[in-house]
Amino acid sequence: MQTKITFIHAADLHLDSQMEGLTAAHPTMKSRLQESTFQSLKKLVQSAIDNKVDFILLAGDIFDSNRQSLKAxxxxREACRELQKHRIEVYIQYGNHDFTGKQPIMSYPDNVHIFKTEKVETFLYKKNGEPAAAIHGFSYTTRHIKSRKVQDYKAKGAGIYQIGMLHGSIATGGAADIYAPFSIDELKRAGFDYWALGHIHKRETLSEQPPIVYPGNIQGRHRKETGEKGCYLVELMGQSCSLTFVPLQDLRFEEVAFDIEEGSALYEVEKTLMDLCHKWEKAFGAAVLHVTFQGLAHQLIGWEQEDRLEELLDIVNEQQHSLGSQLVLASYSVQSSLEVKPEQLVARSDFTAALLTAAYHPDEMRKSLDELMRNRQFRKIKQSYSDVELQEMLEEAKQLLLLSLLEVE
Structure with missing residues (x-):
């Protein structure tokens, strides 16, 4: 009978990653967030020690770049040294972000086993001197791998667990298949006991038998990576597998909405927002929030144009900081509504119809943006914003256009 093994499956640590969308965050919280990936790594190590695991699997993108900072x-290295004191082995593969290229790989303690090339290799894990698991994997040496690597995973050793480490994504059959594409059926046919996946930052189990698992990343990096982040504590005993999610994030990202009543004064909004912060901190703990202000366009957009909403966030964040809160309102967007719909305005004049068609028709909007992209200064400005932020700006511009048309009409 196969002996029981216990291990941690983590991926996408992105150590020392630059965090996005911290426009309104207090400097103290900005600093904490920038250190958050390192804090999550410390929690991972402590979890491994507390649970007395046999080994840790790090399934790619341990670093955020192929040119890692010395700090990362x-x-x-220090995390691995701490694990070595507790006789915990570490198996590492590099992904599309931290691909090895021609960079020298740092010297790690003897408990660390690294897949160094794009050729699938195998490490034999021994427990109490006896072979217990064959751990298979490869590393990226360039940013993209278009070939299907699954066919190169072959079971080795009789009567021991077969574990595959794979940093990649499900094949779509299109041009996006550049991260070691695979199908779930392919992984199942390999006959392995566990597939430790990496690359996708959202936690997901693709199959329960055999377990094919994405643990997600260990710390969110921007507002679209919401919720708890962490790793899986895995126990294999014969044909059974137990999976326990272990939260590791130092701070979590969340998106919240705040509906502002018509006619509210700013001081009333500030008081309500402070009350909501108390509620949100109870729900999320230490968190970085993106707030969507909802309400009538003439009020919200007016406040935004006067920088009142940014000032509001600054004031609330200062108060939260003075109270010792671990919550920060890092960014915001406006979702406003009008009493008049665009289609009602279209009927009022030919000029209005032409203007709104240009603004709301995707092809016309694309043509306008293509023209702007020819401008070097615009291209430089565009690079400083995420796709999400750019889309929000477009929506806000449409709202401003509608407000202007209403005033003209």
């Missing part, structure tokens, strides 16, 4: 390299 040293943090991982």
């Amino acid at each position: 390299l040293v943090a991982l």
Whole structure:
């Protein structure tokens, strides 16, 4: 009978990653968030020690870049040294972000086993001197791998667990298949006991038998990576597998909405927002929030044009900081509504119809943006914003256009 093994499956640590969308965050919280990936790594190590695991699997993108900062390299080395004291082995593969290229790989303690090339290799894990698991994997040496690597995973050793580490994504059959594409059926046919996946930052189990698992990343990096982040504590015993999610994030990202009543004064909004912060901190703990202000366009957009909403966030964040809160309102967007719909305005004049068609028709909007992209200055400005932020700006511009048309009409 196969002996029981316990291990941690983590991926996408992105150590020392630059965090996005912290426009209104208090400097103290900005600093904490920038350190958050390192804090999550410390929690991962402590969880491994507390649970007395046999080994840790790090399934790619341990670093955020193929040119790692010295700080990130040293943090991982020290983490591995701490694990070595507790006889915990570490198996590492590099992904599309931290591909090895021609960079020298740092020297790690003897408990660390690294897949160094794009050729699928195998490490034999021994427990109490006896072979217990064959751990298979490869590393990216370039940013993209278009070939299907699954066919190169072959079971080795009789009567022991077969574990595959794979940093990649499900094949779509299109041009996006550049991250070691695979199908779930392919993984199942390999006959392995566990597939430790990496690359996708959202936690997901693709199959329960055999377990094919994405643990997600260990710390959110921007507002679209919401919720708890962490790793899986895995126990294999014969044909059975137990999976326990372990939260590791130092701060979590969340998106919240705040509906502002018509006619509210700013001081009333500030008081309500402070009350909501107390509620949100109870729900989320230490968190970085993106607030969507909802309400009538003439009020919200007016406040935004006067920088009142940004000032509101600054004031609330200062108060939260003075209260010792671990919550920060890092960014905001406006979702406003009009009493008049665009289609009602279209009927009022030919000029209005032409203007709104240009603004709301995707092809016309694309043509306008293509013209702007020819401008070097615009291209430089565009690079400083995420796709989400750019889309929000477009929506806000449409609202401003509608408001202007209403005033003209």
